[in-house]
Amino acid sequence: MTAQLETPAPPDAPPRTPHRVPLWANPRVGLVVLLIALVVLFSVLRPAFLNTRLTLTPLQSDISVYLVVGLAQLSVLSLGHMNMAVGRMAATSAFTMGLVHDKLGAGLVLSLIAGLAVGALLGALAGLIISRTGVNSFVVTLAMDFALAGLITILYSGVTGGVAFPAMPAGMSELRSDTFADYCIGDVCGPRVPLVVPFAILAALLVGLLFRLSRLGREILMTGANQRAAELSGIPTKDRIVQAHAVSGLLAALGGFLLAANNGAFSASLGDSFLLPSFLAPVLGGTLLAGGAVSVLGTVLGAALTQVIYKGLNLLQFQLDRLQLYIGLVLLAALSLDRARHVLAERRGNRA
Amino acid sequence: MTLTATQRSTLPGRHLWQAPEFTLAVIAVAGFAALAVATGGNLLSAGTLGAFFRFLAVPIVIGLSQMVVLAVGQMNLSVGALTGFCAMAAAWLMLEAGLPAPLAVLAALLLGLLVGVTNGFLVVLTRINGFIVTLATMTIIQGLRYGVNGPDTFQGYSPGLRAFGRASILGLPAVFLVALAVAALVALFFSRTVPGRHLLASGGSPFAARLSGISNDRSLIVAHGLSGLLAGVAAVLTVAASGSVNATIGDDLLLPSFAAPIIGGVALTGGMVSVTGTLLAAFLVRLVDVMQAQFGINPRWVDLIIGAVVLGAVLLGTVRSKLQERSD
DSSP, X not given: OOOOOOOOOOTTSOOOOOXXXXXXXXXXXXXXXXXXXXXXXXXXXXXXXXXIIIIIHHHHHHHHHHHHHHHHHHHHHTTTXXXXXXXXXXXXXXXXHHHHHHHHOOOHHHHHHHHHHHHHHHHXXXXXXXXXXXXXXXXXXXXXXXXXXXXXXXXXXXXXXXXBOSOOOTTHHHHHHOBGGGOEETTEEOOSOBTTHHHHHHHHHHHHHHHHTOHHHHHHHHHHHOHHHHHHTTOOHHHHHHHHHHHHHHHHHHHHHHHHHHHTSOBTTTTTTOHHHHHHHHHHTTOOSSSSOOOHHHHHHHHHHHHHHHHHHHHTTOOHHHHHHHHHHHHHHHHHHHHHHHHHHHHHHHHO | OEEESSOGGGSTTOOGGGSHHHHHHHHHHHHHHHHHHHTTTGGGSHHHHHHHHHTTHHHHHHHHHHHHHHTTTOOOTTHHHHHHHHHHHHHHHHHTSOOOHHHHHHHHHXXXXXXXXXXXXXXXXXXXXXXXXXXXXXHHHHHXXXXXXXXXXXXXXXXXXXXXXXXXXXXEEHHHHHHHHHHHHHHHHHHHOHHHHHHHHHXXXXXXXXXXXXXXXXXXXXXXXXXXXXXXXHHHHHHHHHSEEOTTTTTTTHHHHHHXXXXXXXXXXXSEEEHHHHHHHHHHXXXXXXXXXXXXXXXXXXXXXXXHHHHHHHHHHHHHXXXXXXXX
């Protein structure tokens, strides 16, 4: 599914002839080529990269988590906003899940729903502050990040006396360790795909549908492209800002849940590592920080690319410093290539 | 004083108490007095007061480092990592390469400048948002910072530099005075020099700046370069004041680097800086830190309070400007 969206032209503008972008200039094609090249490179250097049980299955779990986290950031990038509190929203939601299970004895589904609700509420709160005061989203969510970081540790030490809940709802350990290969109907078993993957695919599909087909999603994009124009067209932009941030909080909570499932614990440090990858996946995938356009498929590819790089460099047993160095360099190279391709495509377009 | 390219804040008819910094100054003085009373005068004893100002130096400089890029409407996520990298490089030069302290200090400053200018060139050449570019360079610099000495700590470098870090002049720590001097230079840069005015003009309205013959590209490179240089200054102050450095230096500087200018009233959209506001905000944050240490509060409450203060300060600023618009 290609879920790239462009700002709809204003209704009264003359219909523009669709600008044909050559195939090689499509950023998503470039990402696919880069992804394949890296997988081939890592497989040649370390054949263990293709080992299903040791590498590919955990890799899918990682991609799932960071895809959902990337989508959380994408929901507000659609407005031209940022969510700096994406990690702490995830941690606060995970705390709620643990709390609801630990104190009320709720099961997996109920805990998940409670956590998602808290995430959505936190996001809506951020959106409410941003839309009512007009303060920059970066500042509001940064302050929220500070506040939640303090709150989470206090809550954990107050409720559990430590930094993690001792018990997980039933079913979490299966989410962590099982793949579909463990479930058979007769002789037919599923592929070696971790159980967390469908969550991420479902989230990506829903976000894609939201921004491509639903009125709400289109209006959010309009708000991001030009808030004043959207306001004048009768779109309740303040509500759309609140809703987009609520979606972001909800997805952050889901990302926190998936990471907790992968790690096997609801802990206070959950989500500490979310902030940078949350930007990498959408931005590598071609979503701008300016707002008004999103690319869900690009985010999927961006998340896959970052995790493949991490996994591959890990397998090559790079030291921590080298790992960071090369990730940064690959990142800069990917972004610059994308830019160069864009410029080239524009020049071609002008000449034609 | 808030500085913009068009200098609206110095129009006649504005009183001192209307300046946004005035509120901050009142809060800072009141907070300091309250803390002094609450600790039974302990805060005013020479040792405590010295420590208070000594560890205020780096937050001030790092806040200014972020402020300079905010002036052109950019962000620099690599300030913390760069400070750590320059500090590690300076310590390595003194201990492993055997350079005398002054040369190592100079090298650390140059290194900061160089990395900053590189950031600027990357932003200009790739046309990618500075937030993303510095996100990538931050990762690279973190790797380099770790690469200098791995997980090990550098200590026992130049006694002269250490003595400077502990020295006091007229009861105030020398490193704090250096930070103040740097702040004064930055203020002069923005208020009196041509490149400084160009920076503000580019930040305020790139289009208008270009029509006036100002190179926005040059402004971006100057801003990022200056930001890197200030990160280098912060690194030197860290090396002098702390006595030992390792690869975690700078990890806790990124968020405070934003907190100081934002509480101080600097707009993220660019075109406006406030050196006094940034100084006062860094002072306030330090006040919260000391309060935590004095009363043995869970350090986590500090994050909560700073988060609330940042938001409160920004909300207050919005309310103020709305009220002022109404009264104008």
